[in-house]
Amino acid sequence: MAASYELKASARDRVGKGAARALRREGLLPAVIYGDKQPALPIAVPIKETTLTLHKGGFMTHIGVIEVDGKKHQVIAKDYQLHPVRDDILHVDFLRIGKDTTLTVEVPVHFLNEEICPGIKKGGVLNIVRHTVELIVPANAIPEALEIDLAKSQPGDALKISNVTLPANVHPTITDRDFTIATIAAPAGVQEKDDTEEEGEEED
Incomplete structure (x- = not known):
């Protein structure tokens, strides 16, 4: 299956609520890529592009590609968190796709x-x-x-x-x-x- 979306991301060193708030002020969203017997990779993705991808539909069933500092990861969204009042997207968990996943x-x-x-x-x-x-x-x-x-x-x-x-x-x-x-x-x-x-x- 061809990827239905592609996002550019950067690896992030800091985690926690304070770091997440700082990212959002910069127009970025905290996320993580995990699975396929590899270490979890905390990343930051653009809020605007990620929100548009979510609202297109099929976010949890379509495979996407996330490019992190030049390396491409094939992923599928497994979970995301929304703000309880504003419905803004706060965090996304992406599952790394391997050939036998x-x-x-x-x-x-x-x-x-x-x-x-x-x-x-x-x-x-x-x-x-x-x-x-x-x-x-x-x-x-x-x-x-x-x-x-x-x-x-x-x-x-x-x-x-x-x-x-x-x-x-x-x-x-x-x-x-x-x-x-x-x-x-x-x-x-x-x-x-x-x-x-x-x-x-x-x-x-």
Whole structure:
């Protein structure tokens, strides 16, 4: 996967609240790069560029490159802290990506052909149970989204993880059941009719 962003950074010697405040006054943000069996590397990244990258979306699922004093590190953001009142970004933890790194990430679900879905055309409603699915993935092959095709879905259908074609070496963190991602809820009138018919059959 190509890097979705690149940031220039500098190594920082001082840590702590006082040093962090001094950095922010200079337009810089304290951060750290860790992982891949290497020592943690405290760095300072530009606040403006990092904030823009965060608000673009996919910050926690897209691989980026951070250049520290001329050396490039392939990373993914694992955590960040925001100011409790202003929502300014205060600190970022970046995980260093190696060739064998695997990650646990939340990947969004996209529904295709909703406009021609038979179940919806018959008055059913798409009821989304999970907007994202937690996956274990190779760091260099994170899916942008999982896709579920609704072209043949009927009222009452349950759309499960087994309905999704997962890329190679990508697995859901839930492995003990075929969990539901969405359902096509039947129209209320149809549901009431089905209930009435069942009651009639029981009386017979």
